[in-house]
Amino acid sequence: MLLYVLKRLAMTILVIAVTSVVAFLLVHLSGDPAAAMAGEGASAADIAAVRETFGFNRPIIVQYLDWLGRVLQGEFGRSYYLRMDVGEVLAERMPVTATLGVAALSFALLLSIPLGVAAALKPNTLIDRFALWLAVAGQALPSFLFALGLMYVFGVYFRILPISGGTSWVHFIMPSIALGYYATPAIMRLTRSGMMDVLQSDHVRTARAYGLSPWRVVIRHGLRHAIVPVVSLAAVQLGFMLGGSIIIESIFSLKGIGYLAWESIQRADIEVIQAILLVIATAYAVLTLLADLLNAALDPRIRIS
Amino acid sequence: MATVFKQPPPKMTLSPARVALRRAARHGSFWVGGTILAVIILAAIFAPLLSAHDPALQDLSQRYIPPVWSEDGSWEHILGTDNLGRDYLARLLYGARVSLLIGFLTILISGTIGTVLGVAAGYWGGWADLIINFVVTIRLTLPVVLVALVVVALVGSSLTLLILVIGLLLWDRFAIVVRSATQQLAQREFVTAARTIGSSTPRILFREILPNITGPLIVVASIELAHAILLEAALSFLGLGVQPPQVSWGLMVAEAKSQLLFRPWMIAVPGAALVLLIFAINLVGDAVRDVTTPEGKA
Amino acid sequence: MSTAPVLEVKGLKVDIPVADDVLHPVRGIDLEVGRGETVAIVGESGCGKSLSALAIMGLLPRSARLSAERIALNGESLTDASPRRWRQLRGDRIAMIFQDPMTALDPAYRIGDQMREILQQHRRVSRRAARERSLELLAKVGIPSPEERLSQYPHQLSGGLRQRVMIAMALLCEPELIIADEPTTALDVTIQAQILRLLRDIQRETGIGLILITHDLGVVAGMAHRIVVMYGGEVVEVGACDAVLGKPLHPYTEGLMRSIPVPGETRRGETLGFIPGIVPRQTGQLAQCGFIDRCPYAHATCAEGPIALREAGGGHLMRCVLPKDGSGRDPQAWIRDTEAV
Numbered sequence: 021m022l023l024y025v026l027k028r029l030a031m032t033i034l035v036i037a038v039t040s041v042v043a044f045l046l047v048h049l050s051g052d053p054a055a056a057m058a059g060e061g062a063s064a065a066d067i068a069a070v071r072e073t074f075g076f077n078r079p080i081i082v083q084y085l086d087w088l089g090r091v092l093q094g095e096f097g098r099s100y101y102l103r104m105d106v107g108e109v110l111a112e113r114m115p116v117t118a119t120l121g122v123a124a125l126s127f128a129l130l131l132s133i134p135l136g137v138a139a140a141l142k143p144n145t146l147i148d149r150f151a152l153w154l155a156v157a158g159q160a161l162p163s164f165l166f167a168l169g170l171m172y173v174f175g176v177y178f179r180i181l182p183i184s185g186g187t188s189w190v191h192f193i194m195p196s197i198a199l200g201y202y203a204t205p206a207i208m209r210l211t212r213s214g215m216m217d218v219l220q221s222d223h224v225r226t227a228r229a230y231g232l233s234p235w236r237v238v239i240r241h242g243l244r245h246a247i248v249p250v251v252s253l254a255a256v257q258l259g260f261m262l263g264g265s266i267i268i269e270s271i272f273s274l275k276g277i278g279y280l281a282w283e284s285i286q287r288a289d290i291e292v293i294q295a296i297l298l299v300i301a302t303a304y305a306v307l308t309l310l311a312d313l314l315n316a317a318l319d320p321r322i323r324i325s
Numbered sequence: 326m327a328t329v330f331k332q333p334p335p336k337m338t339l340s341p342a343r344v345a346l347r348r349a350a351r352h353g354s355f356w357v358g359g360t361i362l363a364v365i366i367l368a369a370i371f372a373p374l375l376s377a378h379d380p381a382l383q384d385l386s387q388r389y390i391p392p393v394w395s396e397d398g399s400w401e402h403i404l405g406t407d408n409l410g411r412d413y414l415a416r417l418l419y420g421a422r423v424s425l426l427i428g429f430l431t432i433l434i435s436g437t438i439g440t441v442l443g444v445a446a447g448y449w450g451g452w453a454d455l456i457i458n459f460v461v462t463i464r465l466t467l468p469v470v471l472v473a474l475v476v477v478a479l480v481g482s483s484l485t486l487l488i489l490v491i492g493l494l495l496w497d498r499f500a501i502v503v504r505s506a507t508q509q510l511a512q513r514e515f516v517t518a519a520r521t522i523g524s525s526t527p528r529i530l531f532r533e534i535l536p537n538i539t540g541p542l543i544v545v546a547s548i549e550l551a552h553a554i555l556l557e558a559a560l561s562f563l564g565l566g567v568q569p570p571q572v573s574w575g576l577m578v579a580e581a582k583s584q585l586l587f588r589p590w591m592i593a594v595p596g597a598a599l600v601l602l603i604f605a606i607n608l609v610g611d612a613v614r615d616v617t618t619p620e621g622k623a
Numbered sequence: 624m625s626t627a628p629v630l631e632v633k634g635l636k637v638d639i640p641v642a643d644d645v646l647h648p649v650r651g652i653d654l655e656v657g658r659g660e661t662v663a664i665v666g667e668s669g670c671g672k673s674l675s676a677l678a679i680m681g682l683l684p685r686s687a688r689l690s691a692e693r694i695a696l697n698g699e700s701l702t703d704a705s706p707r708r709w710r711q712l713r714g715d716r717i718a719m720i721f722q723d724p725m726t727a728l729d730p731a732y733r734i735g736d737q738m739r740e741i742l743q744q745h746r747r748v749s750r751r752a753a754r755e756r757s758l759e760l761l762a763k764v765g766i767p768s769p770e771e772r773l774s775q776y777p778h779q780l781s782g783g784l785r786q787r788v789m790i791a792m793a794l795l796c797e798p799e800l801i802i803a804d805e806p807t808t809a810l811d812v813t814i815q816a817q818i819l820r821l822l823r824d825i826q827r828e829t830g831i832g833l834i835l836i837t838h839d840l841g842v843v844a845g846m847a848h849r850i851v852v853m854y855g856g857e858v859v860e861v862g863a864c865d866a867v868l869g870k871p872l873h874p875y876t877e878g879l880m881r882s883i884p885v886p887g888e889t890r891r892g893e894t895l896g897f898i899p900g901i902v903p904r905q906t907g908q909l910a911q912c913g914f915i916d917r918c919p920y921a922h923a924t925c926a927e928g929p930i931a932l933r934e935a936g937g938g939h940l941m942r943c944v945l946p947k948d949g950s951g952r953d954p955q956a957w958i959r960d961t962e963a964v
Contacts, residue, residue: 039466050479160604165596222726230714263468
């Protein structure tokens with residue numbers, strides 16, 4: 021088991037390293053970073069000055085290694101626009117996005133898992149068809165549309181929820197739903213199919229044969245097994261949500277790193293963009309690692325090998 | 326004995342493709358999805374015939390005319406006009422063109438990349454598989470929306486770039502599914518048989534492997550088509566996708582965002598079109614999947 | 624020992640609706656198990672023996688329809704029992720041991736936890752009391768170092784030990800009846816003998832009724848008091864173990880006996896008999912003998928109508944028109960060179 025953990029850890033580090041290279045190249049080789057940062061209407065002299073200051077004239081490898089060195093020491097550079105240390109800005113905005121992500125995932129799990137279990141217990145009935153229909157509908161609705169729809173219904177029409185800002189937990193309700201529902205179809209389907217399989221298994225038959233209460237059979241002996249792949253999926257979905265937060269945060273004016281990314285892209289604030297790409301990629305890689313480890317811990321069969 | 330050969334060969338039994346098509350035809354969702362999709366495609370193709378208006382023509386004297394079903398609406402502008410007086414129906418129809426065009430072109434690119442990688446990984450295994458798996462992992466670790474936004478913002482927005490960026494980003498699922506399908510096929514007898522009779526590798530790939538992965542390939546293509554169209558809509562919504570004077574449904578929603586309070590139909594119309602298109606694609610994809618999965622086969 | 628039978632079943636039928644038709648995997652069987660009696664149900668796969676067992680336990684799949692004149696456990700009628708009543712009885716008054724102990728136990732929980740779960744479901748016991756009872760039973764089924772086993776997971780035990788654990792679990796609440804469905808099929812031959820001996824000893828000690836379901840006649844001899852032979856959803860022969868094994872009256876039973884090599888008797892190179900054909904269709908009502916397609920003695924009378932069970936003396940019943948005294952049979956009929964069509 022320890023060997024497995026170490027191997028996965030090493031792989032994760034490698035992935036993060038290579039991803040950082042790819043991200044760096046993408047940012048620095050897309051057009052001219054100096055011209056982008058200097059902005060429209062900047063003179064050639066201005067652009068040259070920016071290039072000089074930020075060292076964009078150096079070979080790309082040197083730029084990368086320099087950046088990498090700084091990052092490994094905890095220095096993410098300076099925001100050109102905000103005139104602040106990037107690390108500080110990120111630390112400021114991170115909690116909002118983290119909260120949004122967790123809330124969104126919680127919403128998705130709270131909705132999909134019970135629905136998946138119910139659908140598996142009564143296949144081809146009303147609840148099953150409803151669950152599957154919900155999944156299909158969920159996949160067809162883009163998050164920005166859903167967000168606008170929620171805003172209209174709850175923010176404008178019924179006026180019971182705020183449509184922007186992030187000062188209280190109420191502000192997170194609509195954004196969480198808008199961000200989280202997209203993971204719902206996948207989680208629901210996986211739970212449903214996993215439950216349907218496990219309910220046919222021999223050990224569930226044994227549990228029933230010993231007169232255990234239906235709740236025990238379904239949850240302790242059924243869901244306990246079916247949920248294992250769902251954990252991995254949930255972690256991966258959380259990673260996707262971090263990437264999708266940019267849209268939701270922009271619509272709801274939540275000051276998280278997604279919104280920061282959006283603002284920085286518009287302002288061509290290279291250092292910030294770079295840092296955010298790294299942070300999100302790292303978060304995704306770590307989440308995937310956690311998912312695999314949780315999988316191994318929960319699945320008794322993997323423990324054996 | 327010679328007389329046997331003089332007779333015409335017996336009628337060929339239906340190929341798996343024909344069987345699949347027949348079974349798809351009986352699938353309700355195939356028809357619903359297919360019809361909606363066909364309608365949208367035809368509407369896009371025949372846009373100039375369906376609306377006499379130019380989608381980019383601004384007429385500030387005709388701003389914010391509501392659709393025909395409300396009080397001040399008129400048949401002149403069936404779906405009303407937007408903030409710059411442009412006919413909404415025309416914009417909707419031409420927007421369909423953009424969505425479909427971008428969608429199909431991007432999956433052509435991502436499908437090719439993904440299939441090539443997937444077949445290589447699944448057929449040769451070993452190092453090729455390891456490396457390609459690693460590449461896929463890297464791709465998955467990068468947040469798609471963010472990367473697309475960054476590249477488009479820094480390079481400059483054009484339709485070609487948009488198609489390239491999305492196409493170069495959405496190949497991961499293709500690779501994964503094709504790899505898995507190829508792995509299963511590569512172990513089967515007819516591939517071993519082909520190798521035994523000395524077929525060259527490209528021949529095997531083209532004649533044995535590729536025809537047999539079309540099922541899963543179509544299913545993934547439908548998923549990724551929907552994904553590409555949604556991504557373009559999201560990018561356009563954020564202002565970094567399709568640029569005016571070109572039309573995109575995502576762009577229409579963005580421009581109508583400020584009207585959420587007073588004129589929600591301006592958001593609802595392109596929104597509904599988008600949802601309908603994705604829904605139809607998903608239905609068709611689901612039908613193809615149900616028809617081509619092994620348990621479903623007779 | 625003139626107490627009421629532990630289990631009484633009359634006219635048990637199981638129907639399963641499929642597509643436009645209905646399957647009849649069990650076509651009306653009678654069964655009786657007395658205190659301290661072992662009844663073996665023998666038959667090939669698909670004859671309905673396992674489904675009958677599930678029916679008796681109230682464990683049929685949702686789509687199956689059960690009907691019976693009478694199902695009674697210790698005199699209590701269960702034909703109209705509620706699901707709640709069934710849940711109370713299962714694991715408590717009537718317990719089942721399954722074929723494959725590897726998959727029958729939940730791999731995610733320790734042995735001790737699974738045993739305690741059963742005890743706490745049916746009795747109000749403390750953790751400690753549950754632990755003591757579990758240890759007591761693990762020791763009784765012959766498991767060495769039971770304390771260790773309690774905190775182990777199923778995959779840490781060998782197949783034979785796992786089956787012993789299953790038997791221990793079945794005994795936790797001192798049931799009146801145990802149904803063992805192919806309890807030794809998944810085990811090594813040497814372990815098989817041990818498990819069977821264990822079951823027999825426990826029965827002698829506690830006087831529980833035991834239903835032993837198997838397709839292996841070798842398992843039956845030495846274990847069962849009575850044998851019930853099933854074919855095509857029906858009981859085709861019933862009788863005392865020695866009577867049925869010594870003088871099989873139904874052609875199917877005879878065929879089964881003929882197809883087993885007997886250690887010490889069957890010589891190398893000797894052809895074994897076999898019963899040609901496959902399991903019969905389960906749809907439609909039987910309008911003739913169910914075994915007619917595979918029986919070497921089949922003749923016109925066999926096709927005239929459904930065959931009823933006939934008493935052949937001493938509690939030995941058979942569902943056949945052939946003479947009750949065992950004449951008219953030819954053992955060589957089972958030895959053929961090729962499959963007759």
